[in-house]
Amino acid sequence: MMQKKEYDVIIVGAGPAGMFAAYELAEKLDVLVIDMGRDIKERECKMKRRGICTHCDPCDIMCGVGGAGTYSDGTLNLRPDIGGDLAEQTGDPEYAWQLVDYVDKVFLKYGAPDHLYIPKGDEVEQLKRRAASVGARFIEIIQRHIGSDNAPIVIANFEKDMKDKGVLFLLNTKVEDLVIEENTCTGVVLKDGTKISSRFTIIAPGRVGAKWIDEILHKHKIEAKYAPIDVGVRVEVPSIIMDPITFINHDPKFHIQTKTYDDFVRTFCTNERGFVVKEEYEDFIATNGHSMTNEQSENTNFAFIVRVELTEPIENTVRYGRSIAKLATTIGGGKPVIQRMGDLRRGRRTTEKRLKKNQVINSLKDVTPGDISMALPHRIVTDIREGLDVLNEIIPGVASDSTLLYAPEIKFYSMQVIVDRDMESSVKNLFAAGDGAGLSRDIVNAAATGVIAGRGILKKV
Numbered sequence: 001m002m003q004k005k006e007y008d009v010i011i012v013g014a015g016p017a018g019m020f021a022a023y024e025l026a027e028k029l030d031v032l033v034i035d036m037g038r039d040i041k042e043r044e045c046k047m048k049r050r051g052i053c054t055h056c057d058p059c060d061i062m063c064g065v066g067g068a069g070t071y072s073d074g075t076l077n078l079r080p081d082i083g084g085d086l087a088e089q090t091g092d093p094e095y096a097w098q099l100v101d102y103v104d105k106v107f108l109k110y111g112a113p114d115h116l117y118i119p120k121g122d123e124v125e126q127l128k129r130r131a132a133s134v135g136a137r138f139i140e141i142i143q144r145h146i147g148s149d150n151a152p153i154v155i156a157n158f159e160k161d162m163k164d165k166g167v168l169f170l171l172n173t174k175v176e177d178l179v180i181e182e183n184t185c186t187g188v189v190l191k192d193g194t195k196i197s198s199r200f201t202i203i204a205p206g207r208v209g210a211k212w213i214d215e216i217l218h219k220h221k222i223e224a225k226y227a228p229i230d231v232g233v234r235v236e237v238p239s240i241i242m243d244p245i246t247f248i249n250h251d252p253k254f255h256i257q258t259k260t261y262d263d264f265v266r267t268f269c270t271n272e273r274g275f276v277v278k279e280e281y282e283d284f285i286a287t288n289g290h291s292m293t294n295e296q297s298e299n300t301n302f303a304f305i306v307r308v309e310l311t312e313p314i315e316n317t318v319r320y321g322r323s324i325a326k327l328a329t330t331i332g333g334g335k336p337v338i339q340r341m342g343d344l345r346r347g348r349r350t351t352e353k354r355l356k357k358n359q360v361i362n363s364l365k366d367v368t369p370g371d372i373s374m375a376l377p378h379r380i381v382t383d384i385r386e387g388l389d390v391l392n393e394i395i396p397g398v399a400s401d402s403t404l405l406y407a408p409e410i411k412f413y414s415m416q417v418i419v420d421r422d423m424e425s426s427v428k429n430l431f432a433a434g435d436g437a438g439l440s441r442d443i444v445n446a447a448a449t450g451v452i453a454g455r456g457i458l459k460k461v
Ligand SMILES: Cc1cc2nc3c(=O)[nH]c(=O)nc-3n(C[C@H](O)[C@H](O)[C@H](O)COP(=O)(O)OP(=O)(O)OC[C@H]3O[C@@H](n4cnc5c(N)ncnc54)[C@H](O)[C@@H]3O)c2cc1C
Pocket: 012, 013, 014, 015, 016, 017, 018, 034, 035, 036, 037, 058, 061, 062, 063, 064, 065, 066, 067, 068, 069, 070, 071, 072, 073, 074, 075, 076, 077, 083, 173, 174, 175, 176, 204, 205, 206, 207, 208, 209, 212, 269, 277, 279, 288, 289, 290, 433, 434, 435, 436, 440, 441, 442, 443, 444, 446, 447
C-alpha cells in the first residue's frame, strides 16, 4: 500500500484496543492502523497444532490484525474491574459498565455467539461461602465465550467493516519510534526510517510491544509508572475436577492471600476442556491456554499467578519478570517446564517416565519434564503450593499429586502510561490504550480503553 504523508490519526497496533479505537474514529477521521503482524487471513495459527509455535517472526499468535485476542480463547469478561479498572480510569462507575456493554454489543454485531455464561444464583452463594470459609474470595462474572476458532471470523468481519468505512491498514510494518516535537506527537517513524505524520497518535501495542513501549517512554520522557506483574504456572487437571465449578462460572476467579508471604494469588483464564499453549516472546517462552468450540481435550487448565510489585531498590517489574522467564526458559531448554504437583511436593523433578505414567495427560507436548522450583523464585513456588492447597479445599482434587503445572505463566502489564480521563498521555496528541500501555489486561478492557481514546480524540477535533 502506498501510504500518504499525513493522516488525522495513526493507531499503532491492530489488537482489540487499536480496532475499537478505529471503530470510534471510522468515517469521522482519516485513520491509518499500523501493525507489525499479518492480515487476519494470512495469520497461520500454529496453536491449532497444540501450541507448537515455530519461530514465526513476529509471532502469529501475538501479532497481526486482531492482536493477541485473535487466537485467544475469546472469553469476554463482562466486568469493568476484571482485566483493568475502567471505573477508576473514567471516574464514573456507571460509564464504565456502559463501556463494557458497548464493547460486548460490537462483538455481537461482528458475529460473537449469543450465549452468555451467567453465574447461577444459589450455587454462587454456596461457592462464595465455601471460598470465604478458607480465607479465599470467589468473584462472579458474566462471560461471553467467542472460542478460539470463532474469534478469527469475528475479527475478519470487524476488519472488513473498518476497511469498508475507509480505515487503512499498513501491516507487516513495525513502528520504530514516535515523532515528538515540543512535547507534541506529530507522527511515527517506521523500521525502514519512513516518517508518517499524524495529528493524533494512539499507541496500542499489546503485551508483545511491552519492551518497545518501555524504550519509547524512556527515550521521550513520557510520564509512566511500573505496573505490577503476575508470575506463576498454568495448572492442568482432568475436566471432571473443575466441572462443578465451571458449571457455575465458565471462567471462575478465586482470589487468595497466601499464608507465609501474605501474597496475592489468583486463578485466571480457565479453559474448560481446553489446551495449554506455548507463547514465544523475543527472548523467552511462556505458557497460556485456550479452548475451542469445535475441539475439546479431557482436561481443564487455568493460570495460577502471584502478583509481584517492586519498590526498592528497583521498581522495574518488567525487567524482573523477564529475568524470571528467561531463567525458566533456560532450565526448560527453550520449552515450558512441566511438573506433577506430587513431584513438586516431594522436592523431585518430573521425568519423562513419571510424566508418561501420570493420570493426567499433558495437552501441550512441546515441554520439558523438570523441576519448577529450579525455574521460579522460592517465594513464587511457595505461594503456588500454599495457594493450590487452599484452592483444593474449595475444589477437591485440584491439587492432587497428578495435577500438572507448567512454568512459566507470566503476565506483563508493562509500564503504565500515565493518561488523563481521555487516555491522552503527558505528550500532547499522543494517546495510549490496551495491555501494552499497562492500561488493561483483557480483551474487553483493552477494547474499552481504545473506545475511550477514540472518543477522546473526537472531543479534541
Ligand atoms: C493465548 C492467549 C489467550 C488469551 N485469552 C484471553 C481470553 O480468553 N480473554 C481475554 O479477555 N483475554 C485473553 N487474552 C489476552 C488478550 O488477548 C489481551 O488482553 C488483548 O488482546 C489485549 O489487546 P491489545 O489491543 O491491548 O493488544 P494485542 O491484542 O496484544 O495487540 C497489539 C498489536 O500491536 C502490534 N504491535 C506491537 N508493537 C508494535 C509496533 N511497534 N509496531 C507495529 N505494531 C505493533 C502487535 O503486532 C499486535 O497485533 C489472551 C492472550 C493470549 C496470548
